[in-house]
Amino acid sequence: MKAWQIVSKGEFRLVEKDGTVDSGEVKVKVNKAALACTDLELYKGQGNAMFPIVPVMSAVGQISEGSELAGLQKGERVVLYPYEMDPDTTYNKKRVLAPDVKIMGLDTDGFLCDFVTVPHEKAYILPEGVSDSAALFTEYIALGIKVIEALHVEKGQYITILGANTIGNIIAQLALYYQIVPVLIDTDQSKLDLAQSYGVYYTVNPTSANVGDRIKEITGGEMAEYCVYEIRGGMSPNYATAITKETGTVVVVGHHLENETVNFNLCDILEKQLSVIGVKNGYGEFYSAINLLANRAIKTDGLVDVEIEFEDVPRKFQELAEVETRIPYQKVVVKC
Template identity: 25%
Template sequence: MKAVYLEAPGKIYMKDIEMPASKPGHAIVKVKSASICGSDVGAYRGHNVLVTYPRILGHEVAGEIFEIGPNDKGLKKGDKVILDPYIYCGKCYPCSIGRTNCCENLQVLGVHVDGGMAEYFSHPDHLLHKVPEDMSWDLIPLAEPLTIALHSIHRGQVKAGETVAIIGAGPIGLMAALVALEYGATPILIDILEARLDYAKSLGVTHTVNPSETNVVEAIKDITGGVMAQVVIEASGANRAIRDTLDYASFAGRIVFTGWPKADTELPTAMITKKELDLRGSRTSAGEFQEAIELIYSGKINVEATVSKNVSFDELAQSVADQSDTPEKFLKIISVF
């Protein structure tokens, strides 16, 4: 079978590999669709220190169960599923309290272990989530990045009527803004790419701010009547943006760090104390897949709006390189096999 093979940073191609073997507790999935994540691009660039090479990429993956044994979820051959790509041990302290995304031994598909950009893939059956039979293959993989956005909203405990400042209008930031709207909150989307902000406006995000053109603090003051944002979600990973979260947050506000910075950021802790801010990490997701599937299937969240390009399976490897070379052109690239 074929797979998207990352031999080393900057060296990616389609490769023939062996079919996965059957093993207890795992299902073999015939992969039907996959989308490219920023972490795939980071692995291609060699920027993700967690990635080992060579590596088969892909963690935003959907397919049809090809082979499965007895399982606790009642899954059967032919079921449409999406893969939860975060393999946890179930034994450490975070796992014991249900925060499996913080597992001390976490293995992420396409990062620590081979991913699912292949014609067939073996995966633990308890990490498969069934989706409606009439759900489109080109939407299903997008439930995974939606879980990341949902997790950031949940970590921020976003409530109806609150203002949520979201830094970064990439796929996660845009989805977080759409979720905030669905939750009855008011998102303010912040990005230096005006085209992305204009696109967000076309999807119903009324408040957008470009830091290269506008004083963001003053803009948030105007929008909130001086209160500032009760929740700030940092989804860019930029060090300057991480520092700016403290200025954007209200007194007694909550700050959620979703982006992955490449270096440490110095923060004025006196401001954290003065405002009594809650600073929270938000890593991957835990328990959000069913909500993500329902939000997409019901049409409440238009994840299709994040898709910039559809490609064939044979074009996936080159598409990772293309997204790396011209990231401003793409939100999500998706392939239906």
């Protein structure tokens, strides 16, 4: 099995991985893998990046070999579950935020491979109507579900979302599904336009409107009680505390890397008595995420901007690493 491994800052190596399939495991032919910002950050040596590591947390493929006891047949399409948790941990429950989760492709080897061997319970069968490209967003949808749960927001209430990257876009769509009113905020008008095409009615671009005034206008003179701050969305974190009403809740969402810092306005947090919650994974929500895709509750057409071949991985990472501003893509997909 071949895998792209980051061996040091700015350096990839194509390595051979052990293809042995142990009892209770399945071998999956990876069809597509989606690159994330964390993959690029690892490549650039940001945070406490540990080398060598195989990046990528989102991948789909087909069963090529495995135990019949798992109930998975050769050729079945699956999306791979990237979370690892000690089964004895007290957080091993659905509907509970799970901080002690390791993420494959970030904390341990991920899925940037032609084949991968995983425990059978990490291979989730895909319904017939869910395409490979759509399934690549399963982890983001699971993460978004955790965000909505953490907020305890009710139908008809407003939620501001800072950052219209893939995660922000999906959270806005989830809000609509749960009959919550999202207000999506970003300086990239093309990303706001994409969200509007998905049915997100309220969007605000700080380059052409005063965010606070616009939020007041939308909410009938009040600020929103709930806010989501996407750490890689390119927005100032001070918006989060400024546009959230007194005793409101701010959720900070994103896949972590060590040594990342976000500077919030502590005066606003104290003065308004805001609650701040961190959500960094979608542990326990993969089935729900897949069902939302199957029911077409979440749109993904347009979220994949670029597809590359497996052999082009080092070149594309080098190209992206040279971009000094926000990455101009929603999602880059590798055809494995």
